[in-house]
Amino acid sequence: MKMKFWQKAYILILLLFLLCLNTGIAALLLFTYDRQISSEERTAQIELLLLAESFEREYNALDESVKGESALILMEGYGDYYSTYDSSLLFTEGGEILYSSFNGEVNRPAAGNMAIRTVGTRHILVSYDLCGGRYTLTYGKNIDSIDQAFKSMLTALLLTDLAVSLILAIALFLLLRRLVQPLEKLKKTTEIIAAGNYDCTVEQKGHDEFAALAESFNAMVGQIRTQMQSLELSAEQNQMLVDNMAHELRTPMTSIRGYAEYIMEAPLNEQEKIEAAETILGESERLQRISEKLLDSAFIRNNEINRTSVTAEPILRSVCEKLRAKAAEKGVSIDLLDPSANGAVVISGDEVLLDLLVYNLADNAIKACSEGGSVLLVSQVLDASAILMVIDNGKGMTDEQIKHITEPFYRTDKSRSRADGGAGLGLSLCRRIVDAHGGQMSFQSEVGKGTTVTVRLEEARIMN
C-alpha cells in the first residue's frame, strides 16, 4: 500500500501516543490499587493484632472452668461488632470451626500469614494463633468495595481514554494535514513547472523548514526561468540571424537569377541588355561584399591577432583618404581632428584589423549623414588607454537600436532596404575586432543629432 508521508507519520504518532497513554493509565491504576490493597492489608493486620490482644486479655480474665464456652461467646461479640465494619471472623480450635461470621467456607492461610482469597467476595485474610496456640483466629477484611471502586475507575478511565484518543486522532489528523500542506503545494507547483510553466512560484509562509525549502525552490525556479529566457533569447537571436542572412543572400540572388532569365527569355535591345547585365554585376558585388565580411568575421574569431605597436594617426589619415571620394559624393566631409594636442597615440594591436575597424566605423558614419554632414576621426590617450573616436552629425540612433547595432545583419532600418548600402555586417565586424583586441566599444547617440563611437584600446608601452 502506498502511503503518504503524513499518513505514515499520523499512524506512527497515533500508535505511539495511544501506547504511552494507555500504559500510563494502566500503571497508574495498578499502582493505586496496590497501594489501597496494601494499606488495607496493614489495617487488617493491625485490627487482628488489636483484636487478638483484647481477646486474650478478656480470655485470661475468664474463669478457667468456663473458658471454652466463654471464648466462643466472646468471639461472637467480636464477630458481631466487626461485621458492621465489613469484616468477618473465623475462630477455630485445632482445626474445628468454633465460630464463623463468613458466609461461606474459608480456606484460611496458616497462622501468622496473610492471603487474599474469595469467600463470597474477595477478602484479605490474616490468621493468628491465640492463647498459646489453642485457638486460631482468622480476620477477613472484605475488599469488595475497593474492587468495585477499581472497576468503576477503570471504566471511567477507559471511557476517558477512548474520548481522548478520538480527539487526538482527529486533532492529529488535522494538524498533520495542515503541517504537510506546504509540501502538497510544493508538489503541485513542481508539477506545473514540470509541465513547462516557469512563471510559477511557491507561497512562502513563516520561517520553518518548509518556508526555507519554498525559498530555495523559488530561487531554483527563478534560475531555471532566467536560463530558459536566455536560451529562448539566444534561439530567437539565432533565428533572426538566420532570417537576416537568408534575406541578405537571397535578395541579390533573386535579382541575379531573375535578370539572367530576363536576358535569356525576353526580346531585349542592346540598352536593356546592358542595364540588366549591370544589375547582375552590382548584385554579384553585393554578394561578394557580404561573403568577404562574413569571412573576415570568421577569420578574426578563429585567429590570434598579430599585435605590434601601431601609431593611430597614419591609420586615420589613410581611412580619410580612402573614404573622401565616397563622402564627397554624398556631400559629406570627413576629416581628422588635429591630434597634435595630445601627442602621438600608439596602440598595441593589429595594424590591418585596426585599419579595417576605423574604415568600417567611418563608412557607417558617412552612411548615417545626409548632405552637408561631417565625420570626424579622433585619436587620443585617456587614463593610459588609447582612444579612437568616430564622430558624425548624422541621423543618430535610439537606445534600442544601439543595443542591437553590433548584431550581425542588424540594420537600424527595419525593412533592410539598401538605400544606405551595407548588409549590416560592418559593426558586427568592428565588435569582433575590438573584442579580439580586448578593448571596448561604446556608442553615444541622439536621434537627429548624430553618433559618437568610442573605441578604447590598450596603449602600447614605448620603451625608452
Add this chain to the structure above:
Amino acid sequence: MASILIVEDEKPINQLIAKNLTLVGYDCTQVYDGRAAIDACATEQFDLIILDVMLPELSGFEVMEQVSGIPVIFVTAKNGLSDRLNGLRLGADDYIVKPFEMLELIARVEAVLRRTSAGEEIITFDDIKVDIRSKRVCKAGELVSLTPKEYSLLEALIRNRNLALSREKLISLAWSYDYDGDIRTVDVHIQQLRNKLGLKERIKTVYKLGYRLEI
C-alpha cells in the same frame, strides 16, 4: 487585362517583376513601401497584389491586414514555416520564396487570377481569337481545329508571351511535368501551330533555347 500592384522595396527586383509581368500582358503599378501600397489601393482597383514581407514603414503582413478583398501573393526571403503559415492564415492566396523563377511567379499569378476569375478569358491578336474557357481558337472568324496537345502548347505560349521558353519548359507547362516523350515533339507541334494559325512570324525560334510567342 488584369492590373497588378507590385510592392517590393528592392528596386531591381521590383523592376524585374514589373518587366516580366508587363511582357506577358499585365498592367503593373510599382510601389516601394507599405504605406505607398495602401495609398495605391485606396485610389486604384487592383486584381492582385504581389507583396514583399519585409517592407519599410509597414510590413507586408500589416499591409495585408489593411487591404482586404484583393488577392495577394507574398514574396519573401524567409521560408520559415511559421512565416508561411502566418501569410496564408492572413488570407494570402499564395506564397513564393526568394530566389524564384520568373516563370514560376507568372504561373502563380495566373493561377490566382484564374481562381478569382480576373484572368483573361479571350485573347485576340492579329485575326486570331483564343477563348481560354472553351478552349476554342478562331482565325479570321473561322474555327481552327487543334489537337489537345497543340491547344495546350498554344495556351502556354500565350500565357508566357514575349518570353522565350525552352522546349523542356514548354513540355512541363503544356503537357504536365511527367511527359517523357521526345523533346523534338515540341518542334513538330510548333510547326503545326505555325501552319494552322499562320504564326510563322509570331512564334520565333530562339537560338539554343526554344520558342517565343511575340505579341
